[in-house]
Amino acid sequence: MAKPNAYIKGSIERARKEIEDSMGEDFLSELERLFLISRQVMSGKIRAERKTRKRGSGIEFAEHREYVPGDDFRSIDWNLYGRLEKLFVRLYEEEEDLPVYTMFDVSNSMAEGNPVKMTHAFRLASALTYVVLAHLDRATMIPFSGPMELNPPGRGKGRMFKLFHILKQTELGGVTDLAAASRSFVFRRPRRGTVILISDFLTTAGYEEAINLLRYHKYKVIVIQTMSPQEINPKLVGDLELYDVETGEMKSVTVTSGLLKAYKQELDSFINGIRTFCQDRSIPYFFTPSDEPLEDIMLGLFRKGGFLK
Secondary structure, eight states: OHHHHHHHHHHHHHHHHHHHHHSSHHHHHHHHHHHHHHHHHHTTOHHHHSEEEEEESSSEEEEEEEOOTTSOGGGBOHHHHHHHSSOEEEEEEEEEEOOEEEEEEOSGGGGOTTTTHHHHHHHHHHHHHHHHHHTTOOEEEEEESSSOOOOOOBOSTTHHHHHHHHHHTSOOOOOOOHHHHHHHHHHTOOOSOEEEEEEOOOOTTOSHHHHHHHHHTTOEEEEEEEEOHHHHSOOOOEEEEEEOTTTOOEEEEEEOHHHHHHHHHHHHHHHHHHHHHHHHTTOOEEEEETTSOHHHHHHHHHHHTOSOO
């Protein structure tokens, strides 16, 4: 078991080095170029399309909520108190931009592939976050494998430096637990907005609960699935020892053309299952191999209208 553990550790360190090597001026210049492309493709409609109503201190009444310590006494509805003898506060609506939370998987399985899936996910999450920040909206990046910390959204392109710094301090690896990640996210009660979920979705626990939980709490969800070229079209043959970096299981297999055909059928079924799950719920879904150029996947997101719409 020591050898597989050493392999996982080496893969995580390789992914970390690739990610940290990306945090330079060349990558920021690439992000700025992608932002300029997004302006042309989106035709300046982002801010007009991404206004929402939030409950706050505006002038339009929304509803009542039971008083909790810390609420403004001026918001208490004393007429309602006179009838029910319980304290309620009046909530109002005001316009505010939707924040964008880009969650990207940094679990063990994401450290696999050539190019590494985790690096691809980081670069894509960075590009999406940068475009939102450059359009003067609020955004953040959240690495996860299971329960995670919430990096609050901010404004301005300079925010990227802080997000990069946070990521450098983040522990990478672990077993994918999408449901635990979603629960820890909604538990912290971030403002409603758009959640972009980037993962290979290779988890025995499934993905349905995680996505449904986000939707139940009124977040708009965008799903981006990434797989490595080696996973999509494996070049394996003969007797092999295969190690599952997520479950820790070791299996001896004899790879034949028939086995590869069955694997391809299972993989297609897995990917189509996620795609169908999303389509049935009007959730934008995108698939991107880890070797797809960043500009190509970003243009696909912009042109299909699933991003920031």
